[in-house]
Amino acid sequence: MNRFHAAAIVLTIAALPVANNVAHAADYKPEYRLSTVLGPAFTWGKAGERWAELVKQKTDGRINVKLYPGTSLVGGDQTREFSAIRQGVIDLAIGSSINWSPQVKQLNLFSLPFLTPDAKGLDALIKGDVGKDIFAILEKQGVVPLAYGENGFREISNSKHPIKSPADLKGLKIRIVGSPIFIDSFTALGANPTQMSWADAQPALATKAVDGQENPLSVFSIAKLHTLGQNQLSLWGYMADPLIFVVSKQIWNSWSETDRKAVREAAEQAAAENLVAARKGISPGDDALLQSIEKSGVTITRLTPEQRKAFKDATRPVYDKWAATIGKDLVKKAETAIANAK
Numbered sequence: 001m002n003r004f005h006a007a008a009i010v011l012t013i014a015a016l017p018v019a020n021n022v023a024h025a026a027d028y029k030p031e032y033r034l035s036t037v038l039g040p041a042f043t044w045g046k047a048g049e050r051w052a053e054l055v056k057q058k059t060d061g062r063i064n065v066k067l068y069p070g071t072s073l074v075g076g077d078q079t080r081e082f083s084a085i086r087q088g089v090i091d092l093a094i095g096s097s098i099n100w101s102p103q104v105k106q107l108n109l110f111s112l113p114f115l116t117p118d119a120k121g122l123d124a125l126i127k128g129d130v131g132k133d134i135f136a137i138l139e140k141q142g143v144v145p146l147a148y149g150e151n152g153f154r155e156i157s158n159s160k161h162p163i164k165s166p167a168d169l170k171g172l173k174i175r176i177v178g179s180p181i182f183i184d185s186f187t188a189l190g191a192n193p194t195q196m197s198w199a200d201a202q203p204a205l206a207t208k209a210v211d212g213q214e215n216p217l218s219v220f221s222i223a224k225l226h227t228l229g230q231n232q233l234s235l236w237g238y239m240a241d242p243l244i245f246v247v248s249k250q251i252w253n254s255w256s257e258t259d260r261k262a263v264r265e266a267a268e269q270a271a272a273e274n275l276v277a278a279r280k281g282i283s284p285g286d287d288a289l290l291q292s293i294e295k296s297g298v299t300i301t302r303l304t305p306e307q308r309k310a311f312k313d314a315t316r317p318v319y320d321k322w323a324a325t326i327g328k329d330l331v332k333k334a335e336t337a338i339a340n341a342k
């Protein structure tokens with residue numbers, strides 16, 4: 001070691017406690033960018049707004065988060081959101097399991113057709129060991145996961161006729177998110193799936209370039225999809241899409257311990273509120289949202305267990321193929337957790 005090195009070490013050691021005490025204030029950015037697909041009119045964007053607000057409160061204004069809805073930091077290309085977090089383009093995000101699944105193959109777990117029958121089943125995953133396993137996987141991929149929220153159970157709509165069996169989907173052009181498992185599922189059902197972003201989906205529905213789409217009921221209602229010709233809606237609940245609150249690891253590491261704790265608590269609170277909001281009005285005994293959709297002239301088709309089974313059977317090969325990609329152990333763990341929650 002020469003004397004310059006020795007001097008450098010002494011300086012570094014001397015500087016350490018100071019840097020920790022002042023909470024790296026000098027390293028903090030004036031604004032941190034939070035990405036979501038949907039804006040504050042939707043429960044998803046509202047969760048983003050709320051998280052930002054709580055972070056500001058809990059860090060006494062040290063961390064200032066600005067919401068960028070419409071995945072605008074990646075030009076609306078929602079399946080590039082996860083990569084953009086890792087590349088430092090996005091600092092925080094509330095992302096859908098579907099949109100991040102091209103980069104994180106285990107997230108396809110949630111898209112396995114008919115894995116989760118109800119909210120209880122989803123809770124068994126996100127509030128149990130499976131949720132922790134998924135967080136550990138995300139942690140290894142450059143993000144710090146903090147909490148689960150919910151986009152919701154995805155129901156299928158179209159402008160042509162009621163969908164009661166896979167035969168009714170035959171030849172229908174269905175807009176799907178750009179995630180490969182969706183291509184497989186909708187192809188297995190005989191539909192003609194077309195991948196596009198949410199931003200492109202709405203004009204495509206309006207011009208009848210596509211016949212149908214699938215999204216949670218709250219999204220259907222708030223986006224007023226009935227005004228875009230979507231007057232047939234089938235409740236099949238073939239998958240439930242969780243939202244995941246994350247911070248880029250690089251950004252996380254630049255924050256003080258106190259501020260990390262505050263951001264985590266803010267995420268947990270915003271996510272808990274989001275779970276309640278996402279589930280409001282769509283279950284028996286609390287179905288105001290469903291009723292309002294029906295009142296807007298949409299025909300709602302409720303499947304019998306046998307009808308639902310026909311869809312499940314038709315997509316079974318897709319389930320098995322993707323279970324191997326996701327990891328059989330994780331899928332087994334998820335199936336067991338859901339079965340125990342019944």
Ligand code: X2X
Binds near residue numbers: 098099151215216
């Ligand atoms: O694009 C969609 O369908 C949406 C808004 O639900 C997602 O981002 C997964």
